[in-house]
Amino acid sequence: MAGPLWRLHSFESHQISLGRPGRRGDFIREPAEEDSVVFQLTLGGALHATWHQHGTVRDLDVTAGSVLLFGGPEEGTRYVPIGVTYHGFWMRLEGAGLRAHWARLRSSFGTVVAVAVEGSVMEVARRLIEVHEARVDPLSEAAAVHAFVIALWHELGRNIATTLSPAERGVDAILAAPHRPWSLKVVAREMGCTREHLARCFRDRVGEPPATWLRQRRLERARDLLSSTDLPVAAVVRAAGLSSVDTLARLVRSAHGCSPGELRHRSGGRRR
Incomplete structure (x- = not known):
């Protein structure tokens, strides 16, 4: 299990691979119990990834200047196409909560994103590697990882703001x-x-469709409020963005086999 301080687990700044016939792709799957994520930038050539997500298979091309973001119990493969020389940079980051940040990054910007090879994100990444190799105190390394994640958020946000339809x-x-x-x-x-x-x-x-995604986020919010507050059920419904008490009751029964009041009681909430 990952500790509370973020850290650079491992990295390779100049990975070179040649696509060959018969070569199987590397399996992508971070252990579910480890809160680790991977940032993989293509510097030259190309990487191909096949992703299994929500019951569908997605094919992704990670060309020069593109980053593959992964981390979590997803399943897929990545490989260098035949005859292609791949030049890449990757870092594996580890620490409690990192996977949730990566999930939000991917839902906001995509699994494959564009990052400037000589831009601010890579500058902060190089500083993170310097801190890691200097073996300074863990707090300094955690701060460097945090600075990298924030820089990535900012660059992707700026990029998408100028190109959004x-x-x-x-x-x-x-x-x-x-x-x-x-x-x-x-x-x-x-x-x-x-x-x-x-x-x-x-x-x-x-x-997944917007209705499915919104329904799950709202159920999660309602469940958190039921277990951690004494808000009346009607107030929970409004705070979660649901349309009615009946909708909440239907979602809770479908997911947990009980009523909202029973769910609150099971989780130790203060009000039935």
Whole structure:
């Protein structure tokens, strides 16, 4: 199990691989019990990844200047195409909560993202490696990992802000505030796109339809409120962005086989 301080677990700054016939891809799967994530940048050539996500298979090309973000119990393979010389840089980061940050990065920006090879993210990455190799105190290394993650957030946010289509801006709005009582039709109208295009863009980025994703986020929020507060059920419904008490009851029964009040009691909540 990962400790509370973030750290650089391992890295390779000049990985060179040659795609050969018959060579099997490397299996991508971080151990579920380890809170570790990987940042893999293609410096030259190309990497191909096949991803198994939400019951579907996605093929991803990670070309020069692109980063493959992975970490978690997903399944897939990555390999260098035949005849291609791949030059890459990768870091494996470890620490409590990192996987949740990576999941949000991927849902917001994608599994494959563009990063400037000579930009701020790589500059901070090189500083992180220097701190790691200097064997300074763990707090300094944790701060360096945090600075890298923040730099990555900032660069991806700047990149996407300048290239977003109306539908992609709508996806961003939904992802940023899942507990608002969103109507896909209203969001699409406000952004200037069709409801169908918005739903398609959401599924392409997140891997599941907006209704499915929102329902799960709202159920998680309601479950947290039921177990940690004494808010009345009606207030929990409003705070979670659900449409009614009946909707909450149906979701809780489907997921847990009981009523919201019984779920609160099971989890030690203070109010039935």
